[in-house]
Amino acid sequence: VSDLFASGEFDGLTVVVTAGPTWEAIDPVRGLTNRSSGKMGYAVATAAMEAGAKVTLISGPTALPDPERVRTLRVESTQEMHDAVHTHIVDADIFIGVAAVADYRPVRAADGKIKKTLEKMTLELERTPDILASVAARKPAPFTVGFAAETENLEQHARQKLEAKKLDLVAANRVGADIGFGTDENSLLLVEPGAVTELPMQPKAKLARALIRHIATRYRAKHT
Ligand code: CTP
Numbered sequence: 001v002s003d004l005f006a007s008g009e010f011d012g013l014t015v016v017v018t019a020g021p022t023w024e025a026i027d028p029v030r031g032l033t034n035r036s037s038g039k040m041g042y043a044v045a046t047a048a049m050e051a052g053a054k055v056t057l058i059s060g061p062t063a064l065p066d067p068e069r070v071r072t073l074r075v076e077s078t079q080e081m082h083d084a085v086h087t088h089i090v091d092a093d094i095f096i097g098v099a100a101v102a103d104y105r106p107v108r109a110a111d112g113k114i115k116k117t118l119e120k121m122t123l124e125l126e127r128t129p130d131i132l133a134s135v136a137a138r139k140p141a142p143f144t145v146g147f148a149a150e151t152e153n154l155e156q157h158a159r160q161k162l163e164a165k166k167l168d169l170v171a172a173n174r175v176g177a178d179i180g181f182g183t184d185e186n187s188l189l190l191v192e193p194g195a196v197t198e199l200p201m202q203p204k205a206k207l208a209r210a211l212i213r214h215i216a217t218r219y220r221a222k223h224t
Pocket residue numbers: 018078097098099100101102103128129130131132133145146147148149161
């Protein structure tokens with residue numbers, strides 16, 4: 001591993017990370033998805049591994065190779081990600097939900113390719129399960145960290161998610177046409193009950209290490 005960063009802050013801990021987008025099939029050749037390269041989630045999984053944790057990464061479709069020394073499971077739909085998370089979270093100490101999960105899916109996927117016979121068409125969509133909220137609702141729940149990609153009112157929206165989903169921490173980042181997606185740099189606003197911490201713009205690998213250090217401090221404070 002990197003001798004530069006073998007911190008031991010997560011020694012003995014088990015961590016589950018989600019990353020990438022999810023994919024909801026419309027028919028065999030089309031689907032609904034979210035913009036996400038998976039880079040941030042893979043960087044978080046790697047940083048947790050380097051800090052000494054046993055890491056399971058549950059990833060939607062990405063173009064990235066499996067990170068070294070991280071058990072990586074590939075899924076497509078939100079339901080598959082949800083089920084894989086609950087299978088692997090049982091003994092986990094920390095959950096970090098970095099995935100850009102589809103909020104809605106087609107009520108039914110067509111068995112065959114939909115032909116363009118209609119001038120207009122309507123897709124009926126239903127809500128997907130909220131993976132993060134379902135993890136935070138487990139008894140006992142792991143230390144639960146969410147991500148929030150927002151275009152405006154970053155702190156306010158992040159705090160709403162923190163409270164609504166009963167999370168320990170929300171890492172919020174600003175997104176827009178040209179920021180946050182597919183790039184190698186990012187910044188994060190860490191929102192917790194009674195605290196806000198800014199991690200400035202930096203390479204995603206470095207940012208992920210700073211996030212892991214922050215989580216380790218809070219996790220230890222909660223479990224001593
Ligand atoms: N998330 C999840 N399951 C979903 C939707 C979101 O686990 N079905 C997780 C994401 O992985 C992320 C966090 O919830 O860690 C916040 O996602 P975000 O899209 O910002 O929030 P939502 O609760 O989906 O609200 P909205 O999209 O309306 O802002």
